[in-house]
Amino acid sequence: MRVSIFQGKTIRLGLAAALVAVVSLSVLAQQGWDTLRKDGIHDPRGPGVKELQEPAEALSKLTKDNTGNQVRWVQALEKGEINPRASIRPDTKIQVYDSDVLLNLKGGMPIVRFPHRQHTLWLDCTNCHDHLFKAETGANKLSMLSILNGEQCGVCHGAVSFPLTECFRCHSVSRPGQAPKPTLPIAIPHGAVPPR
Amino acid sequence: MFGKTPWQRLLLAILAMAAVLVVDIDEARAEYGDIVINNYSDGAGMRPAIFPHWFHRVRFRCKVCHADLGFKFKAGGNEINMVKIIDGQYCGACHNGELAWSVENCNLCHSAKPGTPTQVHESTIQKLAPVALPKK
Numbered sequence: 001m002r003v004s005i006f007q008g009k010t011i012r013l014g015l016a017a018a019l020v021a022v023v024s025l026s027v028l029a030q031q032g033w034d035t036l037r038k039d040g041i042h043d044p045r046g047p048g049v050k051e052l053q054e055p056a057e058a059l060s061k062l063t064k065d066n067t068g069n070q071v072r073w074v075q076a077l078e079k080g081e082i083n084p085r086a087s088i089r090p091d092t093k094i095q096v097y098d099s100d101v102l103l104n105l106k107g108g109m110p111i112v113r114f115p116h117r118q119h120t121l122w123l124d125c126t127n128c129h130d131h132l133f134k135a136e137t138g139a140n141k142l143s144m145l146s147i148l149n150g151e152q153c154g155v156c157h158g159a160v161s162f163p164l165t166e167c168f169r170c171h172s173v174s175r176p177g178q179a180p181k182p183t184l185p186i187a188i189p190h191g192a193v194p195p196r
Numbered sequence: 197m198f199g200k201t202p203w204q205r206l207l208l209a210i211l212a213m214a215a216v217l218v219v220d221i222d223e224a225r226a227e228y229g230d231i232v233i234n235n236y237s238d239g240a241g242m243r244p245a246i247f248p249h250w251f252h253r254v255r256f257r258c259k260v261c262h263a264d265l266g267f268k269f270k271a272g273g274n275e276i277n278m279v280k281i282i283d284g285q286y287c288g289a290c291h292n293g294e295l296a297w298s299v300e301n302c303n304l305c306h307s308a309k310p311g312t313p314t315q316v317h318e319s320t321i322q323k324l325a326p327v328a329l330p331k332k
Contacts, residue, residue: 012203033227034227036307039227039230040317041230041232041246041308041309041312041317042246042307042308042309043243043307043308043309043310046243046303046306046307047303048243048303048304048305048306048307049307051303051304052304052307053251055227055248055250055251058250058251058254059250068228068229069227069228069229069249069250071250073253082253082254082255084253084254084255084256084257085255085256085257085260086257086259086260087259087260087264088256088260088264088289088290088295089264092264094259121257122257122258122259123257123258123259123262123263124259124262124263124264126263127258127259127262127263127269148320148321148324149321150319150321154320154321155269156269157320158319158320158321159229159269159316159319159320160228160229160249160316161229163228163319163320164320165320165324
């Protein structure tokens with residue numbers, strides 16, 4: 001009897017170790033940046049890859065994300081990790097607007113809080129108004145189908161700013177009676193299909 | 197037979213997960229938001245150009261190029277050509293030898309594998325739907 005308990009423990013320990021290895025592998029798989037040679041689009045035989053900066057060199061110093069470029073760009077800017085120029089011409093008027101807009105008030109998902117401040121740190125008002133969005137709360141008919149098709153918010157999100165698989169970064173305000181926080185993290189492993 | 201007890205089934209599941217992960221690790225991955233522009237490059241016998249958003253974003257806010265310089269939010273949608281760049285438009289506003297290196301460094305931009313189509317690499321739509329929905 002003693003022996004079998006011991007064996008069971010050994011097997012369990014082994015399985016636990018295997019589980020830890022798999023989890024750490026999955027974390028590793030999501031972190032780090034491919035070298036330009038191996039990124040799938042640069043020509044490894046071309047002369048450019050020898051001279052261009054490698055992503056890991058620039059991005060590993062910035063606040064980590066688990067998706068997209070694996071950088072929290074707004075946080076990197078706010079913490080002063082980067083200090084990107086807001087203009088290259090002396091007469092450019094730089095505008096930052098601080099106002100939140102709540103969207104998706106009637107849907108089933110949590111309400112969307114759109115923060116103008118973070119967006120105008122990077123973008124100019126004219127980038128969205130009025131050709132993408134009318135500057136009036138409630139005047140824009142938003143839909144996830146359009147967004148997933150690269151329109152509306154999807155012009156940037158899903159292309160260059162954090163991807164559309166991060167549902168709860170936008171749908172961040174729970175409704176009365178809703179769970180205060182979504183129970184599942186929405187970090188989707190590379191190549192996986194998102195949960196429905 | 198292996199796989200009869202719960203522990204063996206768990207071990208099998210873990211091995212299966214590991215196998216999926218190994219496949220994922222091997223998959224080539226460009227940096228999210230890299231733009232490949234191949235409007236004219238292939239036809240001109242040049243490698244397609246790659247614009248890395250991550251590199252430029254460390255140095256400039258989006259508004260510099262997308263408001264002041266007039267870049268539309270559309271991969272390949274800006275009708276950029278080398279005459280315009282040398283004339284100081286689009287990329288040429290900075291890549292003029294003053295703010296950034298100038299146009300004689302052809303291979304630094306024209307660095308993609310020949311034949312790579314114009315695209316936003318790693319975009320959500322590219323990852324979730326192998327064939328993109330038709331644009332209006």
